[in-house]
Amino acid sequence: MVYLQLILGFALLVAGAEALVRGAVSVAVRFGVSPLLIGLTLVGFGTSTPELVTSLQAALGGFPGIAIGNVVGSNIANILLILGVAAIIMPLAIDPVSFRRDGTAIAITTALAAGLIIYGSLDRWMGSVLIFALLVYLVVAYRSDCSSVATGGPQDDPVGVAVPGPVWVALGLALGGIAVTILGARLTVDAAVVLALLWGMSETVVGLTVVAVGTSLPELVTSVMAALRCQSGIAFGNVIGSNIYNILGILGFTALIRPIPIPPQIAQLDVWVMLAATLALIIAVLAWRRIGRGTGLVFLGAYAAYTAWLVGGV
Numbered sequence: 001m002v003y004l005q006l007i008l009g010f011a012l013l014v015a016g017a018e019a020l021v022r023g024a025v026s027v028a029v030r031f032g033v034s035p036l037l038i039g040l041t042l043v044g045f046g047t048s049t050p051e052l053v054t055s056l057q058a059a060l061g062g063f064p065g066i067a068i069g070n071v072v073g074s075n076i077a078n079i080l081l082i083l084g085v086a087a088i089i090m091p092l093a094i095d096p097v098s099f100r101r102d103g104t105a106i107a108i109t110t111a112l113a114a115g116l117i118i119y120g121s122l123d124r125w126m127g128s129v130l131i132f133a134l135l136v137y138l139v140v141a142y143r144s145d146c147s148s149v150a151t152g153g154p155q156d157d158p159v160g161v162a163v164p165g166p167v168w169v170a171l172g173l174a175l176g177g178i179a180v181t182i183l184g185a186r187l188t189v190d191a192a193v194v195l196a197l198l199w200g201m202s203e204t205v206v207g208l209t210v211v212a213v214g215t216s217l218p219e220l221v222t223s224v225m226a227a228l229r230c231q232s233g234i235a236f237g238n239v240i241g242s243n244i245y246n247i248l249g250i251l252g253f254t255a256l257i258r259p260i261p262i263p264p265q266i267a268q269l270d271v272w273v274m275l276a277a278t279l280a281l282i283i284a285v286l287a288w289r290r291i292g293r294g295t296g297l298v299f300l301g302a303y304a305a306y307t308a309w310l311v312g313g314v
Helices: 002-031 035-046 049-060 064-089 096-119 124-152 167-198 203-214 217-228 232-257 264-268 270-288 293-312
Strands: none
Touching: 002 035, 002 167, 002 217, 002 232, 035 096, 035 124, 035 167, 035 217, 035 232, 049 064, 049 167, 049 217, 049 232, 064 096, 064 217, 064 232, 064 264, 064 270, 064 293, 096 124, 096 232, 096 264, 096 270, 124 232, 167 217, 203 217, 217 232, 264 270, 270 293
């Protein structure tokens, strides 16, 4: 039964990601905005729903380490694991003009998250500041994207991913894809945890590996499907949008609902890995204007080393 659940979960992940990518590209074409903006918003925020639910439940349950560690761990996995896999499948070309905006945003938000972690607590006023910053970023991103599209001409769909029909069909397909992807991730994680415990893995190792990667499965499968469909904007925007939303949105909402202390253990290693991964991403894009297969392999190797360090320290 557990194996059937695992197979069903993966099937839903693939089907949901395919629908999400097709719907997202269709929404971009209908509204005349770039796939990158849709990746940053609709796709990036939608696939971060598991992280939001996990952090809120952990905060309300009195587990601040899980609430904060979930965000930090997911951001690390998004860059090193997800972009690494997507780039190996299909090198991701990055628009340097858009990245000046989004690269600046992810650098500022990551540095802000590091400052909060080092400060040692997450209070309600901090949550308000984070959510306000998220709203400002969305407005700036939308306005700059509209200006860029107006200058460069209407958006098209060169690989035929968009589906015909009115905009509500495209939006429904994207939202349905998000829901199916999240359901598939939940089934997959639950089955994987059961199997890991049956195989003799400790709960701590399961939490650091299976559950941590499990909440990022929607981003992983969506970025992989986008890469296979030659949609670099959605594959890359999904990761950037998720990381920004994880910090500004998830930490912001969590702090508003339940102010929490930040465990000092996270400040000893994980926050520095998150900072280093973000810096590596920015340097790679500024240097080559793309994330190629070589960079993807380096990212994957770094994530494997980080995971091995975590497991070895348990």
